Amino acid sequence: MASYPCARLIAIITLIVILISCGKPDPLPQHAAPQQPGWPALKPVIGPNAAIEQRIKALLENMPLEQKIGQMMQPSIAHVSPEEVKRYYIGSVLNGGGMFPNGNRYATPQEWQALADAYYQASMAVPDGVPAIPVIWATDAVHGHNNVVGATLFPHNSALGAANNPELVRLIGAATAQQMVATGLDWNFAPTVAVAKNARWGRTYESFSENPGIVAALSAAYVAGLQGYPNDKSFLNTDKVIATAKHFIGDGATTRGDDQGDADLNEQQLIAEHALGYFSTLSMAVQTVMISYSSVQGLPMHGNKHLITDILKNQLHFDGIVVSDWNALGHVPGCTRDNCAAAINAGIDVLMVPYKPDWPNMIANTIAQVKSGEISMQRIDDAVSRILRVKLRSGVFNKPKPSQRSEFTYDTYLSTPEHKALARRAVRESLVLLKNNDGVLPIAPNKNILIAGDAANNVSRQTGGWTISWQGDDTTPKDFPVATTVFQGFESAVQAAGGTVHYSATGEYEVIPDVAVVVFGERPAAEMSGDIENLNTLEFNHEDPEPLKVLQKLKAAGIPTVAVFIAGRPRLINKELNQSSAFVMAWFLGSEGGGIADLLLANQNSGKSFDFQGKLPFVWPATPCHVLGSQPQFNLGYGLSYAQPVNLSTVPEDYPPRTYGCDLPEKFVPSSAKPIDLSGSDFQLHLELKSLESKIISDSETWHGLRGAVQRKPAGAISQIDLEWQDAPRNNAVLQDGKVRSLLANLAAGHALQFEIKVNQKPSAKVWAKMECGHLCAADTLEITQKISTLPISHWQQVYMPLACIAKNRSDLFKINSGLRIDSSGYFSMSLRHLKVAALNDDDAINLCE
Ligand code: BGC
Numbered sequence: 103m104a105s106y107p108c109a110r111l112i113a114i115i116t117l118i119v120i121l122i123s124c125g126k127p128d129p130l131p132q133h134a135a136p137q138q139p140g141w142p143a144l145k146p147v148i149g150p151n152a153a154i155e156q157r158i159k160a161l162l163e164n165m166p167l168e169q170k171i172g173q174m175m176q177p178s179i180a181h182v183s184p185e186e187v188k189r190y191y192i193g194s195v196l197n198g199g200g201m202f203p204n205g206n207r208y209a210t211p212q213e214w215q216a217l218a219d220a221y222y223q224a225s226m227a228v229p230d231g232v233p234a235i236p237v238i239w240a241t242d243a244v245h246g247h248n249n250v251v252g253a254t255l256f257p258h259n260s261a262l263g264a265a266n267n268p269e270l271v272r273l274i275g276a277a278t279a280q281q282m283v284a285t286g287l288d289w290n291f292a293p294t295v296a297v298a299k300n301a302r303w304g305r306t307y308e309s310f311s312e313n314p315g316i317v318a319a320l321s322a323a324y325v326a327g328l329q330g331y332p333n334d335k336s337f338l339n340t341d342k343v344i345a346t347a348k349h350f351i352g353d354g355a356t357t358r359g360d361d362q363g364d365a366d367l368n369e370q371q372l373i374a375e376h377a378l379g380y381f382s383t384l385s386m387a388v389q390t391v392m393i394s395y396s397s398v399q400g401l402p403m404h405g406n407k408h409l410i411t412d413i414l415k416n417q418l419h420f421d422g423i424v425v426s427d428w429n430a431l432g433h434v435p436g437c438t439r440d441n442c443a444a445a446i447n448a449g450i451d452v453l454m455v456p457y458k459p460d461w462p463n464m465i466a467n468t469i470a471q472v473k474s475g476e477i478s479m480q481r482i483d484d485a486v487s488r489i490l491r492v493k494l495r496s497g498v499f500n501k502p503k504p505s506q507r508s509e510f511t512y513d514t515y516l517s518t519p520e521h522k523a524l525a526r527r528a529v530r531e532s533l534v535l536l537k538n539n540d541g542v543l544p545i546a547p548n549k550n551i552l553i554a555g556d557a558a559n560n561v562s563r564q565t566g567g568w569t570i571s572w573q574g575d576d577t578t579p580k581d582f583p584v585a586t587t588v589f590q591g592f593e594s595a596v597q598a599a600g601g602t603v604h605y606s607a608t609g610e611y612e613v614i615p616d617v618a619v620v621v622f623g624e625r626p627a628a629e630m631s632g633d634i635e636n637l638n639t640l641e642f643n644h645e646d647p648e649p650l651k652v653l654q655k656l657k658a659a660g661i662p663t664v665a666v667f668i669a670g671r672p673r674l675i676n677k678e679l680n681q682s683s684a685f686v687m688a689w690f691l692g693s694e695g696g697g698i699a700d701l702l703l704a705n706q707n708s709g710k711s712f713d714f715q716g717k718l719p720f721v722w723p724a725t726p727c728h729v730l731g732s733q734p735q736f737n738l739g740y741g742l743s744y745a746q747p748v749n750l751s752t753v754p755e756d757y758p759p760r761t762y763g764c765d766l767p768e769k770f771v772p773s774s775a776k777p778i779d780l781s782g783s784d785f786q787l788h789l790e791l792k793s794l795e796s797k798i799i800s801d802s803e804t805w806h807g808l809r810g811a812v813q814r815k816p817a818g819a820i821s822q823i824d825l826e827w828q829d830a831p832r833n834n835a836v837l838q839d840g841k842v843r844s845l846l847a848n849l850a851a852g853h854a855l856q857f858e859i860k861v862n863q864k865p866s867a868k869v870w871a872k873m874e875c876g877h878l879c880a881a882d883t884l885e886i887t888q889k890i891s892t893l894p895i896s897h898w899q900q901v902y903m904p905l906a907c908i909a910k911n912r913s914d915l916f917k918i919n920s921g922l923r924i925d926s927s928g929y930f931s932m933s934l935r936h937l938k939v940a941a942l943n944d945d946d947a948i949n950l951c952e
């Protein structure tokens with residue numbers, strides 16, 4: 103039985119890959135929509151089902167407009183109650199990264215289920231005459247059910263790309279679906295089918311490969327695992343969930359690898375390099391596609407009717423749901439995040455509007471736009487038909503409440519022995535051996551082994567972003583009750599074999615070890631904060647110089663060293679490579695750290711170990727600012743094995759320096775950086791109440807909980823701003839002129855953001871400050887409460903924030919779009935003047951960053 107679907111999977115993928123890589127025109131039958139140049143006319147893999155289409159028609163006839171629009175909304179669980187699901191006929195909910203039932207990170211599977219049941223029951227309790235439509239719950243289970251404490255976590259996609267084994271990926275998808283079903287969830291925002299072309303992109307680890315063929319094959323396998331096979335009885339069966347191919351399209355191709363940036367590619371380039379994962383997952387009947395935050399040639403994807411409707415829906419015959427990304431609608435010209443007819447008209451069916459009151463506003467605005475004719479009823483019916491089609495196919499109409507949907511409803515299902523074994527196998531298959539001089543690996547387990555490095559005994563460091571929280575950077579051992587660290591894996595194997603093993607992060611030892619394993623790498627990060635920007639480069643040593651020191655120290659003591667690099671993507675590591683006898687790329691490997699010892703230790707009895715199978719799915723940089731087409735250190739597909747030992751000679755360390763990061767010329771002269779006056783006449787004060795409503799005020803005005811007054815000089819420039827916060831949950835004031843500036847040169851020149859502040863009344867609660875670089879940057883701000891509270895009352899004081907400090911918090915200084923933003927959640931009154939970015943020249947100025 104098992105071999106049949108697998109053979110079919112391979113056949114489908116092979117067909118797609120051959121089809122696409124040949125670039126031949128579509129051999130499949132033509133459809134009504136006009137053929138778009140270069141795009142294949144994919145045949146719908148699930149043919150029309152008359153019973154389902156009939157049911158959709160009947161439902162649509164009985165649905166009031168409010169219910170149709172409600173079905174299109176997707177609020178987050180922190181911002182919608184079961185009662186509201188009922189009242190607004192909400193179609194789906196999501197938990198973003200770091201959102202849990204009752205806000206409790208340690209919510210049990212039963213608590214997840216209980217909330218799923220509550221939403222479901224609310225959605226079924228409709229007034230007479232209105233059809234009951236079950237609500238569905240979406241999550242980002244992108245490496246296992248990673249938002250739930252206790253789930254087995256699999257390696258991230260870049261690791262799976264190294265393993266490049268579709269069947270392994272299918273099994274991981276299937277295990278993830280079981281984990282989700284065990285908590286009552288229906289819809290997974292995975293797989294990411296991005297083809298990451300620039301390792302500076304912080305989401306590179308969510309991409310299987312920069313090779314579109316690998317992405318196509320593994321994405322299809324992932325979808326088969328999550329959803330089952332189309333036209334097979336496994337399809338959306340009780341232990342399956344709805345999958346999503348994301349982020350359509352070009353997310354991995356942005357300039358500089360900017361998250362949410364612009365892909366400057368024409369359609370032929372998109373087809374050749376970035377569409378294959380869509381072709382392959384559509385052929386596996388992926389039921390939903392998420393639109394990308396990014397733009398294509400300057401046009402935000404969320405408003406791109408041509409690519410969404412003409413191509414994805416009409417040309418590629420996608421008949422499922424197109425969902426928008428988190429809060430992304432504000433990216434569309436003319437839209438705000440609670441009002442966006444343009445996105446619906448472009449073809450988006452489900453609007454991920456996570457916050458309140460954005461989503462109730464969106465409902466009201468959309469209803470008004472349908473009534474005014476700005477959005478046609480036909481478009482709404484198309485969107486709702488798609489939502490109903492996916493729900494009908496998923497069987498949710500016939501299923502009992504979520505907690506009773508399958509046999510997988512007990513705690514242990516999050517982490518069965520099978521799941522753990524699968525995750526550990528995935529680690530073994532994904533490790534890539536970059537160097538193994540003089541056969542230092544495999545290590546005989548009966549030796550005296552030192553395990554060093556700050557990532558060796560730390561689950562958080564091995565699991566990466568999208569782990570319990572969104573960024574995955576705030577986890578503690580309590581978050582990982584079932585995980586094994588790399589050190590623990592060595593400990594049990596070595597002890598069983600009669601060897602000795604010690605752990606010291608800094609590489610200290612009492613008895614000289616026979617060999618040392620040094621485990622280090624990137625910190626966990628997710629969207630945006632993982633981007634390599636500003637003064638940073640791909641050179642790992644620049645970011646963290648400590649591991650090299652540990653390696654040098656051990657080498658100097660004559661101890662053979664094995665470097666294990668835990669990171670989401672290739673980094674320039676030539677210095678570390680030269681100091682190690684062996685070097686293993688381990689990716690973000692998930693909860694099963696034991697997989698490392700499995701491969702690095704020789705089997706006690708046979709003397710043989712598992713062998714390395716992983717091959718690089720991304721080229722490995724030889725320079726700090728590697729770009730597409732540069733000479734790599736290691737090519738795509740590189741990876742040594744025990745079977746084929748090769749000694750690697752010393753690699754160059756004399757690559758050209760990049761003192762100012764990758765975006766300023768190396769010959770840049772810091773003194774030439776120009777100061778910027780940010781009090782100019784174009785600035786407006788923009789007030790945002792509870793981060794939910796916003797308003798631009800041009801003059802003295804009182805507004806809800808936040809009062810602002812702007813005084814202008816006769817010439818028009820702002821001379822002073824008076825602001826008063828009135829006990830509100832986080833109100834903010836932003837000084838903006840609608841321009842986006844790069845402050846990179848100012849950063850390199852050591853400039854600071856400076857202003858004079860007069861505290862009129864001390865803050866009663868926290869105060870934050872930042873410069874903004876897009877709506878999502880508001881997540882990271884610098885807390886200045888302490889500093890502000892010590893300033894004398896009613897006295898002008900010069901203060902500053904070095905750009906380097908701002909960049910540390912939000913490293914997007916090349917796209918700053920505000921002068922200053924101040925948030926407060928309590929009572930606070932202050933005045934502000936003379937805002938500028940310049941070199942410091944006032945010794946008495948106070949640093950708000952310290
Ligand atoms: C959410 C994530 C989301 C992110 C984007 C976070 O607060 O939890 O799911 O992707 O915000 O801003």
Ligand code: BGC
Nearest residue numbers: 197198199242291427428629
């Ligand atoms: C991410 C998506 C994710 C969504 C929901 C967004 O910020 O870009 O990949 O599915 O949040 O958490």
